[in-house]
Amino acid sequence: MRTIKADAIVVGSGPSGAAAAKRLSDAGYEAVILERQALPRHKPCSGIVSPRGHRFLIENFGPLPEETMHAPQYCRGVVFHFPSAPSLPMEFDGGPTPHLYRKFCDNWMARRSGAKIHAGTEFTGLEDDGKKVTVSARKDGEELRYEARCVIGADGPRLGVVKALYPGYAQSIPWFVVGQKFHAIKSCPLDEDYFHFWFHPGLGHYTWSHARDGRQIVGVGFKSGDAFDPRHARVTGYLRERHGVELGPGEDTEIVTANFGPSLINRYVFGKGNALITGQAAGFFNMIAEGMSCALHSGAIAGEAAAESFRRGTDMQSLYRGMIQSEVRRCSDQWNPLKIAFGRPHEADFRGALKKKAPAERRAIARDIFSFIKLYAPLGWGWQMLRQALLRAVTGRYSPSRWL
Ligand SMILES: Cc1cc2nc3c(=O)[nH]c(=O)nc-3n(C[C@H](O)[C@H](O)[C@H](O)COP(=O)(O)OP(=O)(O)OC[C@H]3O[C@@H](n4cnc5c(N)ncnc54)[C@H](O)[C@@H]3O)c2cc1C
Numbered sequence: 151m152r153t154i155k156a157d158a159i160v161v162g163s164g165p166s167g168a169a170a171a172k173r174l175s176d177a178g179y180e181a182v183i184l185e186r187q188a189l190p191r192h193k194p195c196s197g198i199v200s201p202r203g204h205r206f207l208i209e210n211f212g213p214l215p216e217e218t219m220h221a222p223q224y225c226r227g228v229v230f231h232f233p234s235a236p237s238l239p240m241e242f243d244g245g246p247t248p249h250l251y252r253k254f255c256d257n258w259m260a261r262r263s264g265a266k267i268h269a270g271t272e273f274t275g276l277e278d279d280g281k282k283v284t285v286s287a288r289k290d291g292e293e294l295r296y297e298a299r300c301v302i303g304a305d306g307p308r309l310g311v312v313k314a315l316y317p318g319y320a321q322s323i324p325w326f327v328v329g330q331k332f333h334a335i336k337s338c339p340l341d342e343d344y345f346h347f348w349f350h351p352g353l354g355h356y357t358w359s360h361a362r363d364g365r366q367i368v369g370v371g372f373k374s375g376d377a378f379d380p381r382h383a384r385v386t387g388y389l390r391e392r393h394g395v396e397l398g399p400g401e402d403t404e405i406v407t408a409n410f411g412p413s414l415i416n417r418y419v420f421g422k423g424n425a426l427i428t429g430q431a432a433g434f435f436n437m438i439a440e441g442m443s444c445a446l447h448s449g450a451i452a453g454e455a456a457a458e459s460f461r462r463g464t465d466m467q468s469l470y471r472g473m474i475q476s477e478v479r480r481c482s483d484q485w486n487p488l489k490i491a492f493g494r495p496h497e498a499d500f501r502g503a504l505k506k507k508a509p510a511e512r513r514a515i516a517r518d519i520f521s522f523i524k525l526y527a528p529l530g531w532g533w534q535m536l537r538q539a540l541l542r543a544v545t546g547r548y549s550p551s552r553w554l
Contacts, residue, residue: 151293151294151295152294152295153284153295153296153297154182154294154295154296154297155296155297155298156180156181156182156266156296156297156298157174157179157180157181157298157299157300157456157460158170158171158174158179158180158181158182158298158299158300158301158302158453158456159181159182159184159273159283159285159296159298159300159301159302160174160181160182160183160184160265160301160302160304160453161183161184161273161285161301161302161303161304161305161310161311162183162184162185162303162304162305162306162429162431163183163185163189163191163256163257163260163267163269164193164256164304164306164429164430164445165203165256165259165429165442165445165446165449166304166306166428166429166430166431166434166445166446166448166449166452167183167185167260167302167304167305167429167449168183168211168256168259168260168262168263168446168449169206169210169259169263169445169446169447169449169450169453170302170304170428170449170450170452170453170456171183171260171263171264171265171453172210172211172259172262172263172264172265172450172453173449173450173452173453173454173456173457174265174453174456174457175263175264175265176264177453177454177457177460177461179456179457179460180265180266181263181264181265181266181453182265182266182267182268182296182298183260183263183265183266183267183268184268184271184272184273184285184287184296185260185267185268185269185270185271186270186271186272186273187269187270188269188270189257189260189267189269190253190254190256190257191253191256191257192252192253193252193253193256194328194330194404194406195250195252195442196345196358196360196367196369197220197248197249197250197251197252197255197362198225198247198249198250198345198360198440199247199248199250199440199442199443200242200247200436200440200442200443200497201242201243201244201245201247201497202443202447202497203247203440203442203443203446203447204247204248206443206446206447206450207248207259207446210446210450211258211259211262212262214248214250214255214258215254215258217251217254217258218248218250218251218254218255218258219248219249219250219251219255220249220250220251220362220363221249221362221363221364222249222342222343222361223248223249224246224247224248224249224343225242225246225247225248225249225343225344225345225360226241226242226245226246226343226344227239227240227241227242227246227343227344227345227498228240228242228344228345228346228347228438228498229340229341229344229345229346229347230347230348230349231346231347231348231349231350231393232348232349232350232514232515232518232519233349233350233351233352233518234514234517234518235511235514235515235517235518236507236511236514236515238500238503238504238507238515239341239344239503240498240499240500240502240503241498241499242497242498243497243498243499244497246343249362250442268287268289270289270290271287271288271289271294272287272288272289272310273285273286273287273305273310273311273314274286274287274288274310275314276301276311276314276315276425278301278422278423278424278425280423280424282297282298282299282424283297283298283299283300283301283423283424283425284296284297285297285298285301299424299456299460300424300425300426300456300459300466301424301425301426302425302426302427302428302449302452302453302456303315303421303425303426303427303428303431303432304428304429304431304445304449304452305431306429306430306431307406307407307408307409307430307431308431309409309431311421311425311427311431312419312421312427312431314425315421315422315425315427316419316554319419319554320409323409323411323412323417324373324374324410324411324529325373325374325407325408325409326355326356326371326372326373326374326407326408326409326410327371327372327373327374327376327378327405327406327407327408328356328369328370328371328405328406328407328408328439329369329370329371329378329381329382329403329404329405329406330367330368330369330370330403330404331367331368331369331382331400331401331402331403331404332362332365332366332367332400332401332402333365333366333367333368333386333397333398333399333400333401334365334397334398334399335361335364335365335366335396335397335398336396336397336398337394337395337396338361338366338395338396338397339393339394339395340359340360340361340366340389340393340395342360342361344360345358345360345438346358346359346360347438348385348388349518349519349522350388350518350522351521351522351524351525352384352388353370353381353384353385353388354370354371354372354381354385355371355372355373355525355526356369356370356371356372356410356438356439357369357370357371357385358370358438359385359389359395366395366397368382368385368386368389368397368400369382369385370382370384370385371408371410371439373529374407378403378405382400386400408430408439409430409431409433410435410439411433411435411529411531412432412433412434412435413433413434413435413436413444413478413481413482413484413485414482414485414531414534414535415531415534415535415538415552416478416482416534416538416548416549416552416553417433417552417553417554418432418433418434418474418478418552418553418554419431419432419433419553419554420432420467420470420471420474420553420554421467421470422467423466423467424466424467426452426455426456426466426467426470427452428445428448428449428451428452429441429444429445429448429449430445432448434448434477434481435481436481436484437484437485437495437496444477444480444481447477447480448474448477451470451473451474451476451477452470452474454473455469455470455473455474456470458473471550471553475547475548475550478547478548479542479547479548480495482538482542482548483495483542484496485535486535486538486539486542487535487536487539488539488540488542488543489539489542538552
């Protein structure tokens with residue numbers, strides 16, 4: 151079997167993989183991206199990127215071409231909806247952000263990373279002897295072997311690289327089902343310039359809707375184990391009764407499973423030896439499941455750590471774990487109850503919007519958010535989040551001792 155050599159193998163051509171590969175290429179190292187699917191590949195995603203993610207795209211990959219965006223091309227912000235309180239619209243800091251067409255945007259980023267791309271090539275395993283990593287992969291039924299100084303696992307929720315390093319990990323975490331359908335719009339009073347999110351414990355752990363290319367997306371996320379269709383029907387029924395949203399039947403159903411949770415409780419997975427894990431595979435997820443900006447930033451940090459380690463001959467894993475602290479702080483702060491109550495961890499002014507409401511409305515919103523949070527109680531995250539928040543307040547960081 152022929153062995154393909156490179157400085158780094160990046161598994162996954164999503165935002166984290168593209169950003170990692172870009173940093174390596176910019177530093178003069180040869181990176182090969184392995185992508186299991188043919189490119190451009192479909193990616194179920196709302197495509198709303200945070201202002202920080204938008205800046206990263208422009209600064210690192212350049213102005214976004216037309217085909218990288220859906221219609222409406224921009225999103226002005228988020229509207230939070232509650233079962234008994236009035237809705238709360240918030241603009242993104244610094245103006246609207248693009249509504250990304252992941253299929254074409256991810257492909258554009260990967261191409262602009264400067265790395266070689268081996269599409270249709272699935273990572274299947276790795277061996278790290280401390281000096282080099284041997285990666286096995288499969289393309290069209292043929293076994294392939296790669297040799298590199300490091301591997302970067304940027305393969306999202308499939309966790310292929312994580313499973314190769316920690317075989318029991320995937321069984322040790324809760325999994326969520328996230329699904330969406332696309333509907334013809336008969337009448338929809340929800341403002342199409344905003345992403346809409348429901349803090350409603352009766353609907354699901356994550357309930358959203360927004361306009362795309364002339365149709366309305368209705369999505370719901372919940373703990374793995376329930377059926378999607380009845381859950382989705384409950385949401386469309388609620389939208390009709392509460393908001394007067396009249397839609398055609400749901401089409402083009404997309405259902406994925408997600409490893410949501412590590413960023414809430416500071417339980418990230420960063421790999422071992424010369425294998426770095428980044429993006430969603432590492433557990434990065436911002437508030438309202440915005441995962442692209444933290445995937446881009448963490449991916450870039452993984453690429454920088456690898457390049458820095460090549461240059462200085464120092465331990466890659468400890469470099470990465472030191473450098474990734476900044477992204478851990480940004481991401482976990484978004485879920486930190488003390489930061490939410492007394493700080494400004496998000497890129498939309500939640501407390502400012504709340505202040506505009508009458509005191510009785512504010513109390514109703516607080517009650518609704520509290521009963522929504524109780525939905526997560528069986529996961530046992532509440533005390534962990536509080537403890538991490540207190541430690542963050544005292545030490546200024548999230549403890550690396552909880553990371554894998
Ligand atoms: C329904 C839904 C809506 C969302 N909406 C938003 C949103 O509006 N805004 C936002 O910011 N985030 C959103 N997210 C989250 C966002 O999509 C992810 O956080 C983000 O894509 C993570 O990027 P990544 O690069 O880490 O992984 P991914 O984008 O998942 O990329 C991983 C890549 O690795 C490839 N891969 C997997 N296994 C292998 C293997 N063994 N070998 C080779 N390649 C492999 C995959 O095919 C994929 O291309 C949403 C997610 C879902 C499910």
